[in-house]
Amino acid sequence: MAPTTYRTADVDGFEVFYREAGPKGAPKLLLLHGFPSAGHMFRDLIPLLADKFHIVAPDLPGFGQSDMPSRETFRYTFDNVAQVIERFTEVIGFDRFAVYVFDYGAPTGFRLALRHPERITAIISQNGNAYEDGLSDGWTPIRAYWQDPSPANREALRAFLTPEATRWQYTHGVPDPTTVSPDGQNLDNFYLARPGSDEVQLDLFGDYKSNVALYPSFQEYFRKTKPPFLAVWGKNDPFFIPPGAEAFKRDNPNAVVQFFDTGHFALETHAKEIAESIHSFLA
Incomplete structure (x- = not known):
């Protein structure tokens, strides 16, 4: 089993923590996590792929072990998150790579693909959405905040930041919840409990x-560029539902x-x- 190393990269003064594994000369694979997690969500996947791929899994800005600057010095928008990750790939020498996107990692990775389609060799989307077809009714409270960013609507979203909500995200739709380790969700809750993290997430x-x-x-990028694309989807996801996965084929x-x-x-x-699906797909 190839060892995983744990590093930080200085991205124009922004410290990005990342996991790295696999031979340096192998095809490159960038893993982008989602809410409320960090690169540790790939702890089981990385050893299964590191024999064939040079893998890097960064913690997004404000997540995990990466810097979480104050909201006064860094605007927490997906554009800004993607800009940091784009520069991160340049700093570590990831010039052409496949990208695995999940949840928040999807709009981050898809922005990278829009800006530099020549850098993307393939896309694996695991419950990483790009279609309104894929948004469930679970988004209703968040949509309400988009339409009316009032203090009351913002406050209502704190329900997504509780330990119980994290546990529910991990276990909802799993036929046997006892197969889900508590380790990942407990670490997520540790990061969510840090001072200021709640406002970042809101x-x-x-x-x-x-x-x-x-x-x-x-969608226009998918139509024009047609990158090799694999969607691997938890079909019981309460947020990103199966029609969003099927829509990629349109x-x-x-x-x-x-x-x-x-x-x-x-x-x-x-x-x-x-x-196994990734090995077959990228072979």
């Missing part, structure tokens, strides 16, 4: 509407879509199966 909830506004641009008919009987954090229960 800012990103509010800015998620910028991702929906970019959906047509993402704009990229060669997209491969696979469903697994699990929830949002599909790697918690199906890391081995997803790794």
Whole structure:
């Protein structure tokens, strides 16, 4: 088993923490996590892929071990998150790479693809959405905040930041919740409990509407560029539902879509199966 190393990169003064594994000369694979997690969500997947790929999994700005500057010095928008990750790939020498996107990692990775399509060799989307078809009714409180960013609507979103909500995200839709380790969710809750983290996450909830506004641009990229595309989807996800996965085939008919009987954090229960799909797809 290839060892995983734990590093930080200075990205124009912004410290980005990342996991790295696999031979340096192998095809490059960038793993982008989602809310409320960090690169540790890939802890089971990385060893299963590191024999064939040079893997890097950064913590997004404000998440995990990466810097979480104050909201006065850094605006927590998805544009700014993507700019930091774009520069991160340049700093570490990731010039051409496949990208695995999940949840928040999807609008981050898709922005990278829009800006530099020549750098993207393939896309793996695990419950990473780019279509309004894929947004469930679970987004209703967040949509209310987009339409009316009042203090009351912002305050209502704190319900998504509780330990109970994190536990629910990990276990909802999983046929046997006892197969889900508590380790990942407990670490997520540790990061969410840091001073100031709640306001950062509320800012990103509010800015998620910028991702929906970019959906047509993402879709045009899929139509024009037609990157090799694999969707591996927890079919019981309460936020990003199966029609969002199927929709990728509208704009990229060669997209491969696979469903697994699990929830949002599909790697918690199906890391081995997803790794096998990635090996076959990228072979």
